[in-house]
Amino acid sequence: MNELEDKEIQERIKAKGDLPRHIAIIMDGNGRWAKMRGLERIEGHRAGRESVRDVVRACGELGIEVLTLYAFSVENWRRPRREVWALMRLLRDTLYEEVDEFNRNNVKLMAIGRLEGLPKASREALFWAMERTKDNTGLVLNLALNYGGRVEIVDAVRRILEKGYRPEEVDEKVISAHLYTAGLPDPDLLIRTSGELRVSNFLLWQMAYTEIWVTDVLWPDFRRQHLYQAIEAYQRRERRFGMTSEQLRGEDGGAR
């Protein structure tokens, strides 16, 4: 896609309105991408960095508020040790190397997950990068690391109990405010690459009304044109939140 085409599509998306405020992505298929090329799985993870870079830039240009990327799940520790450590090293190096690019693009880095469970070197790189980008006011790039939707809810319940809430005080707002994502809008659009039709323990609470878009494209092949396809599909959908189409179009004749 040339730059002119790119700007044209961006303008079309912006003109349509109804931009998702928060996009979440399950970046999947790195292993398959590598295998197809006779490479080691980690080469797929490495290649995925370029996809991240392109998608982060495009989200910033479009004015998306939050992009959450599922980078490492609590279940991913079950992978071969070699792959886990290679991923952790890749995370550390990427964070150190990308901070200047984040700052050039006004990107603020955040993270969700059991961050204390990350190896020290990766955790230090993460906190260093968050500190260096904390004053940026553009896209919030939220990395899900050692993240699990269920443990997130467990951690929220624990904190609510520790604070001594009474049962009748606990409602959806209180739970939302104790999740790792406190203060962020719920995702409007979930993208999953590599064709798998599951949520894999990602943002379980927050996903209650998220629109889902799945592509067969493997994460290392994913670029901004795929992101645009997802957003334009999202913009064509009707989000009903339990209501009827007629109500949403104001055609219910005032019937209540």
Ligand code: IPE
């Ligand atoms: C996603 O790609 C990256 C992580 C889970 C860290 P995979 O490594 O799961 O790739 P496939 O699913 O095996 O192809």
Ligand code: IPE
């Ligand atoms: C989900 O991908 C986790 C991340 C993308 C970090 P997986 O590849 O681990 O998911 P499953 O296990 O196939 O569902």
Ligand code: MG
């Ligand atoms: Mg996978």
